[in-house]
Amino acid sequence: MGHVNTEKIKDRERWLSVEPLTKEEVDRGLEICLKQIDANMDAFGTRFPWSATKGLQYPIIDCIEWTDGFWTGLLWLAYEVTGDEKYRERAMENVQSFKHRVENRIELDHHDLGFLYVPSCVAAYRLTGSDDARTAALLAADKLMERWQPKGKFLQAWGPMDSPEHYRFIIDCMLNLPILYFASEETGDTRYRDVCRMHFDTTVDNIIRPDGSAYHTFYMNPETGGPDHGATRQGYSDDSAWARGQAWGIYGIPLNMRHLNDRKYLETWRAMANYFVNRLPEDSICYWDLIFGDGSGQSRDSSAAAAAACGFMEVAPMLPVDDKDAPVYAGVTAQMMRTLINSYTSEDHAPLRPILYHGVYSWHSGKGVDEGNIWGDYYFMEALVRSAKSWNPYW
Template sequence: MIRQVNIEPIDLRQDFLETPPITRDEAIAAFEACVKQVEANMDYFQDKFPWSATKELKYPIIENIEWTDGFWTGMLWLCYEYTGDEKFRALAERNVDSFLHRVENKIELDHHDLGFLYSLSCVGGYQLTGSEKAKRAAILAADQLLTRWQEKGQFLQAWGPFNSPEHYRFIIDCMLNIPLLYRVSQITGDPHYAEIAQKHFETSCKYVIRDDASAFHTFYMNPETGGPDHGATRQGYNDDSAWARGQAWGIYGIPLNVRYTHQLEYADLYRGMTNYFLNRLPEDHVCYWDLIFTDADKQPRDSSAAAIAVCGMMEMDRQLPEDAADKAVYRGAAANILRALIKGYTSETCEPGSPILYHGVYSWHSGKGVDEGNIWGDYFYMEALMRCIKDWHPYW
C-alpha cells in the first residue's frame, strides 16, 4: 500500500499561477554563461575533479575519489549536448576512463552513491556516444550498488560496514542513486536491477517520509527483524526538522522512479512533499538549508536544494496528465525559483575554479561548504536550464 501523507494547500498558489514561464531565450542566456564557466574550469581541473564544495569560492582539485565526482562529468556532457563542441566530449571521455578504472578497482565505492557517480558520467556518456567503456562502467557500478542490498529490510544500505547493526540504515538521497539500476536493466535486459530499485523506492516511501510530508534524512531499520526502527538526521538541523536538500531529493526522486515504473499512484506523495517545501520558502523563494528556518533566523540558503527541487517539478510535469491537481502551480513555482537562481545566485564574472551557483550548503554541522558553491548545485542548475531549452532526455 502506498503511504498516505498530509497534502498542505499551497500558500502562494495564485502567485505561482501568475508567474511567467522561463523563456527559451532566458534559459539559453543563462546556460551559455554556465558553458563559459565550465570552459574556465576545464583548464583549472584538467583531468582531475573538483572537491564537493568550494573553499572561499574556489574548488579544491582532487582525484576521482569523492561521491560527487560524477556531477562534473555530467556538466561536461550537458555542454557537449548543447554545443556539439568536441572538446567537452574529449574531456568527458577521459573522465569515463577514470570512472571505469575506479569501479574496476573498487576505489572508494563501499557506499550507495554509485548512481550519483555513474549515472551522469557513464550512463550519460553511453546515451550520447554509445561508448562501450561507459556502458561497461555503468553495469559494473550497478553491480557494485547491489552489494549494498539488505534483503531482510528491503533497502540499499547507505554507508558503513555491511554487517554492522549500527549502520543498518538508508537515506533519502538514495532515491537519486537507484535510477542507475533501472537504466542498467534497460541496457542489459536483466530485470533484477529494476526490481531491487523498485523495492528500495517502496521502502523509502514507507518510512523516510513523515506523515506531514516532510522527510527524515536517515532512517534506521531493525537489524533483527528488518522492520522500521526510527528516523534521524546527519544533515538537517535536528531529527525532527526538514533538511531542505533531503526534501528536494524526495521531490526529484519520486518522479524519476515514476518515470520508470509508471506508478502515478505516487503523485500524492510527490504533491505532499512539494507543497511542504513550497510553503516554507523565504521571501526570494530560495530555501534555507533547513526548512525549519525563516527570514528572521538569518541562516544560510541552500541554492543546490532549490535547483534539485526545480528539476523534480520539471520531471513530474512530464509524468502528470494535463488535468492533474496543481500541475500549473508547480510549473509556475519551478519558474519562480529558477528565475530567482538566475538573477540572484550566479555571478557575471567567470574565473577559473569558481562555482556556477553560489550560496549553497554542503554540511552545516561539519562546517563544510557553508555559503559556498557546490558541484551538484552547479549540475542541477544546468540541468534545469537544459530542460527549459529542449525536450531533454535525462542521464538519470
C-alpha cells in the same frame, strides 16, 4: 505507508502570477554555465573538483569523491547544448577515470554509485555508444547491488554491511537507483529493477512523515528488518526538514515512477512538494533546512532549489491534464530558476569558481556553508537544459 497529509498551497496567486522563463533568460543562464565550465576545464585538466568550494574556489582532487560524476555530467550537458567536441573529448577522458575507479574499487563502499556513474558513464554510453562507459556503468551497478539488505529490503547507505548501527538508508538514494535501472535495461536481468522497486517502496513507506516532510536517514531493525526510527545526519534536527532531502524526494519520486511506470506515489509526491513550496522565502530560494525562514540569519541552499526544479519538471508530464496545482508548480519552478539565474550566479568566471553560489554541503560539519557545490552546478544546468530543449534524461 501510513496516511500522509497534503497541505493546501498557500498564496496560490503568488505562484500563478509568475511568467514562464523566456528563451532569453534560459540562454543567459546557459551562457553563464558554459563560461564557467570553460574556465574550470582549463583549471581541472583531467582531474575533478572537490564537492564544494572553499572560499568560493574548488579544490582539485582525483576521482575519489561521491560527487565526481556531476562535473562530468556538466561536460555532457555542455556537449549536448553546443555540439562542441572539446566537451565530449574531456568527458571521455573522465570516463577512463571512472572505469579505472570501479575496476579497482576505489572509494566505492557507499551507495552513491548512481551519482557517480549516471551523469558520467551512462550519459557517455547514451551519447556516444562507448563500450568503456557501458562496462564501467554495469560494474558500478553490480557494486551498488552489494549494499542490498534483503531482510529490510533496502540499499544500505554506507558502513559495514554487518554493522547494526549502520543498518539504515537515506533519502538521497532515490537518485542513485537509475544506475540499476540502466543495468536491468542493458542486461535484461530483472534483479536490478526488482531491487529498485523494493528500495523505493521501503523509502517512501518509511522516510516520509505524515505531514509530507522527510527524514534524512531512516534506521531499520536489524533483527526483524522492520522500521525503527528516523534521524538526520544533515538537517538541523531529527524532526526538522532538511531542504536538500526534501528536494531529493521531489525529484526522486517522479524519477522512479517513470522508470517503474507506476504512479501510485503521485499524491505522496504532492505532499512533499506542497510542504516545500509553503516554506519558500520571499526570494523563492529555500534555506538549508525548511525550519528556517527570512530573518533567521541562516544560509540558503541553492542546490536544493535547483534539484527541486528538476523534480518539478520531471513530474509535469505525469500530472493529470486538469490538475489544479500544475500551474502553481510551473510558477514555482520558473520563479526559482529566474532567481537562481539573476541572483545566485556571478559574472566573475575566474577559474575554480562555482556556477551556482550560496549552497550548503553540510552545516553540522561546517563543510561548504554558503559556498558553491558541484551538484548544485549540475542540477542548475540540467534544469536549464530541460527548459531549452527536448532532453533525454541521463537518469
